[in-house]
Amino acid sequence: MAKAQQTSKNSAGPQSKIKVKKGDFVELDFVGRIKATGQIFDLTVEEIAKKEDLNREAKFEPMVACIGSGQLIAGFDENVDGKDVGQEMEFDITPEKAFGKKNPKLIQLTSLQILRKRNINPVTGMQLNIDGTVATVRSVSGGRVILDFNHMLSGKELHYWVKIRKIITDKEKQVNSIIKMLGVPCDVSFKDKTATLKLKQEVPKQIKDTISKELKKHVSDIEVKFTV
Known part of the structure; x- marks a missing residue:
């Protein structure tokens, strides 16, 4: 189960003390980090994006999501469900409740020559679109390339800061x-x-x-x- 460390902060407003439930559309701010490294992988807060010198061309704004609809990963849904509008919280999410454990069957070995025939010159860490599926290049050595078709956050424990801004009607x-x-x-x-x-x-x-x-x-x- 995802462990949550809730704060007691609540923003005053007409929706304060209204609890979020499954099926509600909520406007959220969040910062998602890889717990082990603190690296931000997703966020909605422009001020933090500027401070961290993240993608300057991206648009950072609150997200609207339907709780329990599958828009959010399971651990996120579980931690937001039942909380108060205006509440800020922090919680960790295990891989099982996030993007899953790594599946060894999705790590494949291919020939460098095959990729070059597709006009792809792979380097470690590069993300490729192979027949409509995203793969990460894990290594390039001796004419062989290891491709990982797992989600880039699979196997990772995540840490979120979240603020529930309001319910969207x-x-x-x-x-x-x-x-x-x-x-x-x-x-x-x-x-x-x-x-x-x-x-x-x-x-x-x-x-x-x-x-x-x-x-x-x-x-x-x-x-x-x-x-x-």
Whole structure:
């Protein structure tokens, strides 16, 4: 189980003392670190990003997520569920509740020549897209390359600082949150309980049905339309 060390800080406001529950959409600030090294791997707080001299071109802003929807890793969900709006907390998450343990079967040996035929010149630490799957180059030696197809944070214990800013009831923001989770490239507009998704290109009906089902599962009392 993920161990939590909660702070007792609560920001005053109209939603203070409201408890977060599964199915709620919440606006969060967080800083995620690899526990062993303190290295930041993800965050939403621009001030900390500047202080740590992280990617200056990235956009740092609070995240909206639906608790219990699968948007967040299991250990994150468990630690936020039941907490007060406005609360700040810190907790550790074991690999089992984060990105899983490393799977040895996902570490593969390949030929340097094969990669070079694809115009890839691998170096240790590089991330590659191999047939749609991300792999990390673990070593390059003697014409052989070891590729690791595990998630880059698999096997890592994580440490989070989190602030629950507020509960989001605006349905357009809720829809946008789920669309972002699904990775659907589209523009969203919302009117009279209908979410209209303007797709970048036409997609099969089966995909539209899946998107619509996910939206209606997490956002109550809406209809979904698609345009191109």
